[in-house]
Amino acid sequence: MGRKTEQPRATVAPSPAVDPVLEAAAAAASPWPPWARRLATLALAVHVAAVFGGSMGVPPSSVLERRFADAFAWHHGLFDQGYAYRYYAEPPPTPLIQATLRREDGEIETVNVPERHVAGPPMRRQRQLALANALFSASLPQLEDPDREGDPRRTWLARSFARHLCRSHPGAESVTLRLRQHLIPSPDRVLEESRETGGPFDLFAPSMFTEPRWIGDFPCDGS
Amino acid sequence: MRRFLIDAIVYVRDLALGFSRGWSRFFFLPADPTPLGLIRALVGVLGFWSLFVIGLDLHDYLGSQGWSDAAGAYDAMPPFGWSLWFYVPDSLLRVAWLASLAVFASMAVGLFSRTTSILAWIVIVSTVRRIPIALFGFDQILSTMALYVAVSGASGRAVSLDRLLKRWREARRNAAVVRPKGARKVSPDGPGRPEPSVGANIGLRLLQLHLAFIYGMAGLAKLRGPSWWTGMALWGTMNAGEFAWLDFTWLAAWPMVLNLLTHGSLALEIVYPILIWFRLTRPLMIAGAVALHLGIAVMSPGLAEFGVAMIVANVAFVSGTWLRSLVAGRDDEQPALRVLYDGACPRCRASMALATAADPDRVVEPIDLTAIDVKTIHPSLTAEACLRSMHVVSRSGKVESGYDAVTRIGSRLPLFRPLALLGRLPGVVQAGRVAYNRIASSRPRDAVCTDETCGIHPPVSVTGAASRTRDSSAI
Incomplete structure (x- = not known):
């Protein structure tokens, strides 16, 4: 590991290249x-x-x-x-949670996790993206094969998410969880649409999102 | 055949001995703790920030009824997993959160470093286990760095309040002792540069190995992705709408630029685990890693903390001497300042004790003017002027006195640099000079100081310094 070039030496001209351990190791023996x-x-x-x-x-x-x-x-x-x-082995589309809350008066409220704009530092939104990613990872087997038996982890996580949404939105009667993905456009598509519209490409255009896929319906009865 | 077997055995024996010696040399020699101290401080800051952001939605994440309810998260923990957050009732969550922030703050400033480093690691792992569904790469790196900082037990040996306070106590104790010829020693026992330790070595080596491994694994994993081969992978990361905050779609017209960035990033991750160990290529690897992570932070502000954490981890490969020289100057540039202070003045000795305790190397050389002929320091100096106010002589020969000398010293000591910058603002300078002169002219002295000799008012209390060996007022 480069030993021959890393002998301890006088430090008149310090250099960032010197190994922080070897530069101090004037003694050959360990104490x-x-x-x-x-x-x-x-x-x-x-x-x-x-x-x-x-x-x-x-x-x-x-x-x-x-x-x-x-x-x-x-x-x-x-x-x-x-x-x-194994970071970013292949940059994937970004999963997002879409929760539909039905109130007792029949009103419907849609909550996105994360919303496009989250107040506070960017890390706050990043954590919410991680929530969506966790639910997506847990639901992936069933999304790919709808006939597959429910994964206990998916069931737990989705139920926990739903319970939390019910509690944080008083008056909600039930919640339906869906997942959608925010796609990454190909360069060709960007060039083509930019040529057609003459303006910048909109990464948040509706066509950049997949159709929401159903994860589950959950009653807000504390179950 | 016999010769072949003997040679093979000798080779295996030499290999084992060489490995053993190399291992021992790699892990068990004392190392400069400066990089580790800096990493500890930055891990403290990052941990504080991360927990602070979680605290904005405290009950959503750590509450028993949060996104992942406590019972489900507990069951989902891996074998031998643990988290203290499971034992904190909702009513005490905010208190525990504040206490955890205090731990990170103490770790950052290096107060009770050994204890707070362990506590910080416990908080980090507890949080990871409680909300594994809200984590990203940043949390992994933070957990790794916190573990090694805690294990080393040596992170408080540099860049810490622990060390500063210890050295200040030593310096004040020394300052109270009258030496031969009446001169005082106002500096701590040990040198400004921290003492190397095996604990620091183990912490740094583990961090180095782990970091090289992370880059290597990240690089190898990317080789599976087609977009890393086609050179368009960074297009995907730069134009993922949920991450990007700047418009990079214009890069669609510049595929070669994307190719260059993609191939460059991948090449760096693959060669980093090898070239980081060679002296000549190490700065190149570190510079490349810093550029890569700054690039990630610019492309995606949500991942800025991840980028910063990786840059902090890279400090494990940086020379402590070099880091110190950034603030203290090179060996041949020290002492940068020779400070003539009144050794018969307890307040002056205490001030000098603080300055020398905060000295990262040997930037400041305190000289007791009552024990020397000041003209030997600089021909323009006179005893009368030096007794009137503190004087500082720079290496260039520039002489400053009074309040200006104080700010000059502050500007050379990292701990006091912010204060020195503030102290040089217009208005503050004028007020500072008036305050300094007032304090200096009314300072108590051990020895009689008359207007004829000092040009100052008679001392408040007069004691026989020569007859005393200790001066309790300096402690």
């Missing part, structure tokens, strides 16, 4: 006694293996990778370091 190093080595090896296993065990993965990850389930549960880090 820790051997037993402490052995103990720490064991802990470090387990941790490194757990982080590695956690990222490998996420689908798509081999049986071996999953078994390896399972061996460190205790570590992932305790230390919260079992992530896959």
